Amino acid sequence: MSGRLLSAIIYSLLGAHQALVHAAGFGLSEQSGSGLGNAYAGAAAVAEDASTIYFNPAGMTYLHGTQLVGALFAIKPTGHFHNADPSATGSEGGDIGTWAFLPNLYYKQELASNLQFGIGISSPFGLKTEYDRDWIGRFQGVKSELKTININPSLAWKMNDQLSLGVGISAMWAKADLSSVANLTGFGLGQPLVRNQGDDWGFGFNLGAIYQITPDTRIGLAYRSKVTQQLEGKSKSSVTALNGLPSNTLNTDIKADITLPESLAFSTFSQLNERWDLLTDITWTRWSQFKNLSVIRDNGSNSILSSTTEHWNNTLRYSAGLNYRFSETLKLRSGVAYDQEAIDNKHRTVRIPGNDRIWLSAGFSWQYSAQTTLDAGYAYLFIKDAHIHDDTPGKGLVSGEYSGHANILTVQLSHTF
Numbered sequence: 001m002s003g004r005l006l007s008a009i010i011y012s013l014l015g016a017h018q019a020l021v022h023a024a025g026f027g028l029s030e031q032s033g034s035g036l037g038n039a040y041a042g043a044a045a046v047a048e049d050a051s052t053i054y055f056n057p058a059g060m061t062y063l064h065g066t067q068l069v070g071a072l073f074a075i076k077p078t079g080h081f082h083n084a085d086p087s088a089t090g091s092e093g094g095d096i097g098t099w100a101f102l103p104n105l106y107y108k109q110e111l112a113s114n115l116q117f118g119i120g121i122s123s124p125f126g127l128k129t130e131y132d133r134d135w136i137g138r139f140q141g142v143k144s145e146l147k148t149i150n151i152n153p154s155l156a157w158k159m160n161d162q163l164s165l166g167v168g169i170s171a172m173w174a175k176a177d178l179s180s181v182a183n184l185t186g187f188g189l190g191q192p193l194v195r196n197q198g199d200d201w202g203f204g205f206n207l208g209a210i211y212q213i214t215p216d217t218r219i220g221l222a223y224r225s226k227v228t229q230q231l232e233g234k235s236k237s238s239v240t241a242l243n244g245l246p247s248n249t250l251n252t253d254i255k256a257d258i259t260l261p262e263s264l265a266f267s268t269f270s271q272l273n274e275r276w277d278l279l280t281d282i283t284w285t286r287w288s289q290f291k292n293l294s295v296i297r298d299n300g301s302n303s304i305l306s307s308t309t310e311h312w313n314n315t316l317r318y319s320a321g322l323n324y325r326f327s328e329t330l331k332l333r334s335g336v337a338y339d340q341e342a343i344d345n346k347h348r349t350v351r352i353p354g355n356d357r358i359w360l361s362a363g364f365s366w367q368y369s370a371q372t373t374l375d376a377g378y379a380y381l382f383i384k385d386a387h388i389h390d391d392t393p394g395k396g397l398v399s400g401e402y403s404g405h406a407n408i409l410t411v412q413l414s415h416t417f
């Protein structure tokens with residue numbers, strides 16, 4: 001893969017604004033254009049193209065030759081807050097979801113008849129919520145954005161006709177951008193916007209196995225490790241001093257630790273007959289790793305600038321899909337998924353106000369030539385209304401309900417050399 005192409009995809013990912021949460025917590029399921037049409041059912045077992053590098057690297061043993069896969073997602077979430085506190089002052093924040101365009105890229109080649117190498121570049125985690133500056137909960141949060149880029153070189157071995165194994169290493173870059181309004185009216189400084197930004201690289205690994213039970217049925221098991229990020233950056237505002245003391249300024253170097261969770265997926269793929277395939281998946285994610293979000297002054301004092309205790313729960317995502325081979329060149333896809341949210345009503349915050357969601361997906365795969373395949377997919381996400389009653393000391397009460405949904409479109413091109 002040329003250096004120019006690698007640089008282009010990395011810069012595209014750096015510029016991609018991640019959307020309002022549309023997988024549990026702030027996870028992004030959109031790692032494969034071909035998989036979207038099945039709501040990512042069977043993702044750790046299907047091994048249909050090089051995007052298997054992310055879902056289960058062992059699947060590379062089912063692919064022949066050298067393959068390059070590129071996908072682009074267009075994501076439009078919609079989310080609205082509905083106030084239930086008659087004493088609240090300010091607006092309801094407007095639509096907190098914005099368009100997002102998310103690319104990913106995968107490359108795979110044979111090293112030997114039973115040994116495959118691949119590399120994937122994608123964004124496994126991300127979110128963006130942004131309220132109007134004057135909204136009711138401005139002291140708790142205005143903008144919350146997380147971007148990640150994961151570079152994932154992998155190897156796969158075909159042990160025998162039944163068993164394939166895979167392993168990969170993840171180098172993940174993360175950048176967080178959190179802003180809120182500080183209520184400094186009592187100091188005669190008004191209500192300035194405070195913006196906290198930081199980034200870091202973290203490292204992890206992934207493992208996978210696929211077992212061919214019969215010529216028509218296989219199962220896949222895939223694990224992705226946690227990645228710990230130690231973000232470092234700056235806090236910025238228009239306030240240069242508090243109480244007349246420059247040491248109390250809100251403008252300071254900061255640091256914050258965040259743990260991106262591990263996951264375990266079990267998938268099945270069965271070719272029922274010449275026309276139909278059945279795909280299933282259960283994915284567990286350990287969101288309880290995300291225990292606290294604290295921003296610390298990195299100026300020698302190590303004092304806490306802000307801190308939020310998170311009470312997140314581990315989640316399960318269930319999905320099932322069907323493929324129908326309409327002709328030798330056209331495959332039709334469908335899928336449904338139930339995606340649990342990591343946050344319950346009691347502990348929901350304005351920064352990540354998601355809830356359980358149901359995916360309905362459809363798509364197709366068109367074999368343009370012996371070497372080139374075009375995939376397209378669409379998913380609509382029904383997001384359950386989410387209640388919030390967050391009375392944070394010093395930051396006011398936010399009480400009400402969120403409603404939302406999301407639309408996801410993708411196009412993917414796969415070429416075998």
